Each structure stands twice: as C-alpha cells, then as structure tokens.
Amino acid sequence: KPVHNAIVWQDRRTAAFCAKLKEEGKEATFQTKTGLLLDPYFSGTKLRWLLDNVEGARAKAEKGELCFGTIDSWLIYNLTGGKRHVTDATNASRTLLFNIETNEWDDELLSLLDVPRAILPEVLDCCADFGMTEKELLGAAIPVAGVAxxxxxxxxxxxxxxxxxxxxxxxxxxxxxxxxxxxxxxxxxxxxxxxxxxxxxxxxxxxxxxxxxxxxxxxxxxxxxxxxxxxxxxxxxxxxxxxxxxxxxxxxxxxxxxxxxxxxxxxxxxxxxxxxxxxxxxxxxxxxxxxxxxxxxxxxxxxxxxxxxxxxxxxxxxxxxxxxxxxxxxxxxxxxxxxxxxxxxxxxxxxxxxxxxxxxxxxxxxxxxxxxxxxxxxxxxxxxxxxxxxxxxxxxxxxxxxxx
Incomplete structure (x- = not known):
C-alpha cells in the first residue's frame, strides 16, 4: 500500500532544497552523472521529501520494508501481484539517482539525497522480462515485455x-x-x-x-x-x-x-x-x-x-x-x-x-x-x-x- 499520495512532475515543493544543493555546488555532480539539472521537476528530491516528511517512511526504507519507483514500477508491482520491483533504464535516468554512464544507481548521488539503496528497483533494458501479470487481473498471465x-x-x-x-x-x-x-x-x-x-x-x-x-x-x-x-x-x-x-x-x-x-x-x-x-x-x-x-x-x-x-x-x-x-x-x-x-x-x-x-x-x-x-x-x-x-x-x- 502507498505511504503517501503520488507527487506529480509539476509539483515544486522541493524548490528550496534544490536551491540549497546548488548553493553548495552540487549541481555539476548531478549534471555530469545523470545529464539532468537540479530541479524539482525530477523525482529524486521528491523522494527525499517523502522520506523526511512521511511518518515512519525513512525507518521502513532503511529496514527494506518500503519500495520506491516511478509510475512504471508501481504498475508492474501491482500487475505482477507484488512479485517484481523493477524499472527500466529510461525511467531510472529521470530520478537524479541513476548514473547514465555506468548504467547503475550511483552511491554518491544516493548519499547527497540521503536515499537508502534498498528502496530502489532493479533496472532492466526497455525490452526485457518484467514479469507476468496475475491471471486474475486480465483473464490470462500476460508477459510485461516493454517499458519506457x-x-x-x-x-x-x-x-x-x-x-x-x-x-x-x-x-x-x-x-x-x-x-x-x-x-x-x-x-x-x-x-x-x-x-x-x-x-x-x-x-x-x-x-x-x-x-x-x-x-x-x-x-x-x-x-x-x-x-x-x-x-x-x-x-x-x-x-x-x-x-x-x-x-x-x-x-x-x-x-x-x-x-x-x-x-x-x-x-x-x-x-x-x-x-x-x-x-x-x-x-x-x-x-x-x-x-x-x-x-x-x-x-x-x-x-x-x-x-x-x-x-x-x-x-x-x-x-x-x-x-x-x-x-x-x-x-x-x-x-x-x-x-x-x-x-x-x-x-x-x-x-x-x-x-x-x-x-x-x-x-x-x-x-x-x-x-x-x-x-x-x-x-x-x-x-x-x-x-x-x-x-x-x-x-x-x-x-x-x-x-x-
């Protein structure tokens, strides 16, 4: 079950935090590794806000009891009956947490945003085996094979x-x-x-x-x-x-x-x-x-x-x-x-x-x-x-x- 409402891309609640990171000279690090600018548009600072402001969220995350993902991860998790916590490289690349050179979650970026690695989904290709849908949902078990x-x-x-x-x-x-x-x-x-x-x-x-x-x-x-x-x-x-x-x-x-x-x-x-x-x-x-x-x-x-x-x-x-x-x-x-x-x-x-x-x-x-x-x-x-x-x-x- 979700611990909080989804936060949409237009939401600017983390603008002050982004400004603080820029003042500390961190934007170049994010841009070099992710290709992105430090802006509330992207989900990484919103995840930080959720961990800091939703009661019990950080404790659950550190114990491995909380999963984070963009909407694709949420859909796949539910379609597969909770069996798969995955995303693809394109969605991962929009989080401010994924290094698009190494194609991995980046420890330095996770540290800067104070995000536990355990909360993150496995990153797959856009064409991949993302799991099978629960038979009860659609009348048959259907492969989820394309995500972007x-x-x-x-x-x-x-x-x-x-x-x-x-x-x-x-x-x-x-x-x-x-x-x-x-x-x-x-x-x-x-x-x-x-x-x-x-x-x-x-x-x-x-x-x-x-x-x-x-x-x-x-x-x-x-x-x-x-x-x-x-x-x-x-x-x-x-x-x-x-x-x-x-x-x-x-x-x-x-x-x-x-x-x-x-x-x-x-x-x-x-x-x-x-x-x-x-x-x-x-x-x-x-x-x-x-x-x-x-x-x-x-x-x-x-x-x-x-x-x-x-x-x-x-x-x-x-x-x-x-x-x-x-x-x-x-x-x-x-x-x-x-x-x-x-x-x-x-x-x-x-x-x-x-x-x-x-x-x-x-x-x-x-x-x-x-x-x-x-x-x-x-x-x-x-x-x-x-x-x-x-x-x-x-x-x-x-x-x-x-x-x-």
Missing amino acids: GDQQAATVGQACFEPGLMKSTYGTGCFAVVNTGKQRVESGNRLRGTIAYRIGGESTYALEGSIFMAGAIMQWLRDEMKLIDSSAESEAMARDANPHSQAVLVPAFTGLGAPYWEPEARAALFGMTRDTGAKEVVRAALESVSYQTRDLMDAMGADMKAAGLVSPQALRVDGGMVANNWFAQNLADILARPVERPEITETTALGAAYLAGMQTGFYGDMSNVAAHWRCERAFEPEMAESERAARYGRWQGYVKRVIG
Whole structure:
C-alpha cells in the first residue's frame, strides 16, 4: 500500500532544497552523472521529501520494508501481484539517482539525497522480462515485455532511431527529444542529456528539452479566461485573427522550462493594442508554443553541432495539439523546417507496444519498426524569412523582460 499520495512532475515543493544543493555546488555532480539539472521537476528530491516528511517512511526504507519507483514500477508491482520491483533504464535516468554512464544507481548521488539503496528497483533494458501479470487481473498471465518513460516511448513510436532525428510531443506541456546515438552529448544550453532507450544492454542517448505550458495554455484560455469553449475552437480563431497583430504571450505561468530554467518567471501578454481581441490572444497563445519549440530546436542544434553531429532537419510531432492544422503550419513557419505529423499520433502507447513487440519477436528489430512509421501530413515552411526573424526577435525580447 502507498505511504503517501503520488507527487506529480509539476509539483515544486522541493524548490528550496534544490536551491540549497546548488548553493553548495552540487549541481555539476548531478549534471555530469545523470545529464539532468537540479530541479524539482525530477523525482529524486521528491523522494527525499517523502522520506523526511512521511511518518515512519525513512525507518521502513532503511529496514527494506518500503519500495520506491516511478509510475512504471508501481504498475508492474501491482500487475505482477507484488512479485517484481523493477524499472527500466529510461525511467531510472529521470530520478537524479541513476548514473547514465555506468548504467547503475550511483552511491554518491544516493548519499547527497540521503536515499537508502534498498528502496530502489532493479533496472532492466526497455525490452526485457518484467514479469507476468496475475491471471486474475486480465483473464490470462500476460508477459510485461516493454517499458519506457513517456517521452522515450514516444521517441520509439516516432521511429527516431538515427542521430539527428527529433520528435516533439504536445500535451499539457511540450517535450522535445533528439537522438544523439551512442554518443552522450554534454549540453552547453541547459538541455538535459538522457537515455533515449536501452536495448540489449546498450544505451542510445538523447538531448531533451521541456516546455511547461503547451496544451495547458488552451486549458487556461478555456477555464480561466473563458475565451474558448474547447481547444478545437482555437484553430478557426487563430486563422481568423488579425494577421498583423503583434500580441505576444510569454506563458511562464509556472516559470520557464528549457533552455531558460527560470522557475520564478511569470507570464505576461505584450504588444496589445485597442484592436486586440479574443482571436488575437488565442493566436498569440498558439504562437508561444511555436516560439518555445524554436528555442529548444536552436539549443539542440547548437549542442549537436558542437558535438560534431547533424542538427535536426525536420520535426516529427504528436500529441493533442498537433491536430490543429494552423498550429502545425505556424510551427513549420517559425522553425523554418518541415513538420511531420504521423498517421498514428498516440506515439507513446505505440512506442511501448513496439518495445514489447521487439522483446517477444513480433516486430524483429528496429529497422522493422522504422518501416512501419507513416507520415500523414508534412507542413512545409511558408513564412518569409524577414517576417520569421521579426516575430521570433519580438519573442526573444519579451522573454528577457519576463526573466528580468
């Protein structure tokens, strides 16, 4: 039974503890070993909070009576009737406790966060034997054969198996991942290094950037601002907005994510005139996601170039927002690169299925999986370079003002 409620990724309760570790000069240690920044976004400091604040938790952990895991571990533990306490390398790599060079839980990091090793799950490949489901649950004992983190599974679902291939998922937030192959790239632009997937004991690495607000901006427009009744309305409203509007929304409602990592920044709407109405605000909201994606792609391109790798030449997209054709076209215009929307946009679930299929022999190898990827529609850049530069320049100026 759980000793406490799950703590979601948006929760910032450990911000002060992260700041303390930074002041002590510990961030470089975490970044070198895990590829991650010291931020409440990741689960390691949340685990420390649970051990320190839930009555009896630390004592149970030290006696081996408590298990920790990300949601995959919790699901597998329950599906297997408590027989398996395991995770995969991609989920482990997001905890601030896992060394992505040695592919092991790291004693120094465990010591810095005061986490007992006994609490941690066994780490397996993404394609592995994670156990069998209890027959009573699903009517049969079914092998659990494929596990990956949300964005890593989407990377597999988008068949981004070669260095330079990049995907971006637009849900509540936006999460962009670019494959760097067997080479772990150290980011000079505050991106995160991570394991894209681990198969056959061999890790493929990636750079990742997170945007905190994407689809969540549409929720704000609907629920708080009452400017739309549903997200589906945003496409027609953006299309009908004044094309010369210079309204720019910087959606730092919970701070700014990559590549800025400014948790104290707050949202602002700039460039309004007497003619600015609901349609222009909705358009500015959609454009803000395109601008943030450009921030990520430029940062990734710079890091890839510095490492001697090919920069992303196109963007494969998925998630609820990309059903909006206006947004997908604007994204291509701001990026100055093709935006490719696949036939199957539920790529996280698809990627998990591919991993299980490779483990059980259904799909063969990655080349067989890649052959299944299909583009439903490609959006080519149409905006003039002068307009693109002007719009993105305004965005950059307003971000600086929000950061202060």
